[in-house]
Amino acid sequence: QQQVKQSPQSLIVQKGGISIINCAYENTAFDYFPWYQQFPGKGPALLIAIRPDVSEKKEGRFTISFNKSAKQFSLHIMDSQPGDSATYFCAASIYGGSNYKLTFGKGTLLTVNP
Amino acid sequence: NAGVTQTPKFQVLKTGQSMTLQCAQDMNHEYMSWYRQDPGMGLRLIHYSVGAGITDQGEVPNGYNVSRSTTEDFPLRLLSAAPSQTSVYFCASSYSHRGMGQTYNEQFFGPGTRLTVL
Numbered sequence: 001q002q003q004v005k006q007s008p009q010s011l012i013v014q015k016g017g018i019s020i021i022n023c024a025y026e027n028t029a030f031d032y033f034p035w036y037q038q039f040p041g042k043g044p045a046l047l048i049a050i051r052p053d054v055s056e057k058k059e060g061r062f063t064i065s066f067n068k069s070a071k072q073f074s075l076h077i078m079d080s081q082p083g084d085s086a087t088y089f090c091a092a093s094i095y096g097g098s099n100y101k102l103t104f105g106k107g108t109l110l111t112v113n114p
Numbered sequence: 115n116a117g118v119t120q121t122p123k124f125q126v127l128k129t130g131q132s133m134t135l136q137c138a139q140d141m142n143h144e145y146m147s148w149y150r151q152d153p154g155m156g157l158r159l160i161h162y163s164v165g166a167g168i169t170d171q172g173e174v175p176n177g178y179n180v181s182r183s184t185t186e187d188f189p190l191r192l193l194s195a196a197p198s199q200t201s202v203y204f205c206a207s208s209y210s211h212r213g214m215g216q217t218y219n220e221q222f223f224g225p226g227t228r229l230t231v232l
Binding site: 006009032034036041042043044045046049089093101102103104105106107 | 118147149154155156157158159162172173204206219220221222223224225226
């Protein structure tokens with residue numbers, strides 16, 4: 001049972017465009033939703049995270065939108081740059097002591113063309 | 115700080131061989147985890163530890179053993195390697211911290227070990 005479904009698998013965007021990656025989760029106990037960015041040959045690194053008490057969180061060009069009723073959350077990358085080309089993973093965990101046990105989506109390979 | 119380090123970077127094994135993937139962190143993090151990454155599968159949790167002497171199974175634990183004798187080290191042992199264990203393995207460490215009235219957890223990943231089992 002895949003608890004976190006991520007789409008699309010791959011995404012090609014022109015420089016300056018908006019990249020949007022979507023995730024949906026099934027377990028209503030999940031209440032911590034991070035996004036990780038991974039460059040080729042490197043380990044994933046935390047990009048931005050949200051908890052469901054807010055509907056949106058913005059850090060620079062990166063924004064998470066969260067829809068608790070629909071059990072969906074998405075990552076928006078504004079003014080996408082070639083340096084943003086990487087694999088992005090959404091994840092979810094249960095807060096309050098066990099939020100080190102992340103359940104990951106399958107990843108989205110983002111390519112930003114110059 | 116070196117962060118999370120993993121050795122070796124690459125390894126080729128024959129079916130049935132055993133080996134240990136090393137992971138160390140110098141951030142005094144209480145939590146450590148092992149994930150495997152396969153194409154199109156994302157990252158899947160193998161084993162995790164909430165502190166020295168305490169380990170538990172994740173989503174895909176079969177064929178792997180772990181131990182945590184110190185805060186710093188969390189080795190992953192493959193008892194009898196199988197081709198299905200060909201993967202990239204990531205170790206991660208994490209801590210909980212409070213900010214803005216909330217508790218957060220961030221996992222720091224190592225650079226990975228690429229394992230091929232023939």
